[in-house]
Amino acid sequence: RAHSNPFSDHQLEYPLSPNDMDWRKLYPYFYDESKGDMTKEVTIADIGCGFGGLLIDLSPAFPDKLILGMEIRVQVTNYVEDRIIALRANNVKTNAYQNINVLRGNAMKFLPNFFHQAQLEKMFFCFPDPHFKQRKHKARIITNTLLSEYAYVLKEGGIIYTITDVLDLHEWMAKHLTEHPLFERLSQEWEDQDECVKIMRHATEEGKKVERKKGDKYVACFKRLPTPEII
């Protein structure tokens, strides 16, 4: 299935709160038995990670960060899980790919169940479902109302990365992020020097497909601004 309705009541598993999330199962290498706690927390999230291409390329680039992919489609999630199991098995000696994993979830509904306030440093939105129809725009993953939730889980200075091959969606995402008081767009120069932008342009399956078709890829990145004084 190419799509999944973010509004329906899927039988999803999600923790009651971020404190109830058991990360040990996803990142056993980063669990300290003696302390009974994780040694690190997730700071990079790939929302709608698809087939996991970005996760796999980010893994060696940020070996000391925990990276989580969230995907709403069951079969796709299972595929990414298998892929990561295989990668870990093939790299037992170096412990590579221990820092990435995936879970099935509806980020539009349950993101705050997984992450504490200001927990994340980076969030990726790569080739999201364009939802072309006007009346389905609320189903888009970037809306002004959802951006407040992303701002809540991002720390000050944290980055939102977006990439799409649909110009209309790119303009929509850039417009909403620009208009949101807690985000500021980063310059072209910044994008050109950023390692993640480089990876994002080439790593994902969608990105590769666009490349094969010689299509355009539109990137926009935004910085989480400090929370202003409460009035």
Place this chain on the structure above:
Amino acid sequence: MIHPFQSVASNSDGSLLFFVIKNSILVYSVKDSNDEFKLVGEWSDEADSTAIIKEKVTKEQQRQLAENTAKKLKANDGTALPQEHKEAKIPKPGQGAPPIYQYIRNVKLSRDGKWLFACTDSDKAIVMFEISAEDKNNCLRLAKRQRLPKRPNAITTTIDDKQLIVADKFGDLYSFGVNDDQPCVNPEPILGHVSLLTDVAIGLDSNGKQLVFTSDRDEHIRITHFPQSFIIDKWLFGHKEFISTMCLPVWAPELLFSAGGESSIFSWNWQTGELLDRFNIAELIQPFLTENHLAPDRFQNKEGNLIEYSVSKIVTFDSLPLIAFFIEATKAIFTCQINRDSGKIALKQVLEVPYNVVSLACAETTGELIATLDNQNSHDKNFVAFISMDVDKFHINQSKQQKFDDFINSRLSDNEIANIEQEGIYPLYHVASLRKRGEH
């Protein structure tokens, strides 16, 4: 028979009661000394939405036709193929179409009691009335009708009553100037959940800053700054089913009570985010459950004994550390004592009323509870239960109830809207339908 009252609101001292029957609002004054009732205001929603629906359907047809035209079929060599334009699928309103009722879902008073707001079900609007005590003929002065893109569900006002806050069934929250002359044309949401919003409330933090509380069908209570609604303060986590009602007491501004599709009333210190108590009602409610509380067949267990019930509403008073609540489709109202310091909930009284409670309001300053009842089998008796405080105990005021029944029968027995056959009853129970059923 006279239709049951489907929603009720009371001013702070219980001297003005606002009832909803189908598409009409009736305002009665109550003289404290002898419980004498008088009709002081009345309004029926006669808005004809046929034109709006027609316009919508036409627009949708045009949109679909344009979409069909835009779809290009390509031949194998890439050239465009000529294509027949399919007709739009939207049915046209006309003869045989179902009748359209302007049901009023609920009513809510502003904090100062000077405004009344009503949510209409069918045309997705908020109707705003100025309440003028001077007008002897009708105290309801229609100020404006604010249409919304999706069905409004819950209303509150800011602390100063200048902004009306509306939560809709699409998960969006809107804010409107109460005193604005004209309705807003293209309202934009100030915040949104990707879930049906069930209730909304406004509270003040220790610095006197306003926050807006929104609860949804996905177990979330979100607290957001207002008017800086892009800044989320926190979520309150702990509910495992939908939330249907929230209640912020004046006597302890840091407390919040919430409940919904599970067997507990939650008590929170929302400022710290701490869950203070979970008051279990499973045993208390047992004697009041009926076969109406059995889960629907599709979701029933093998034994056929799976029971589901939902808390409909929690209310509190201005100065008494008490809450009152009821479970949908039951004949009981529960009152509980709250420990002001610990937030702990303790049962005070269980009050049994003659019929299922449909809606509950309270006169915050006098401590009176007003419950409308599903009295469709009563032969026009027991429309309302009045529950008042008498030396630290609540009791059902039988004589007031009797007087009210007599009054209603004398006033409404020939009222066209209020008199109905059994099948013309507005659906009185809709909280249970919020329960989530996983798809896959």
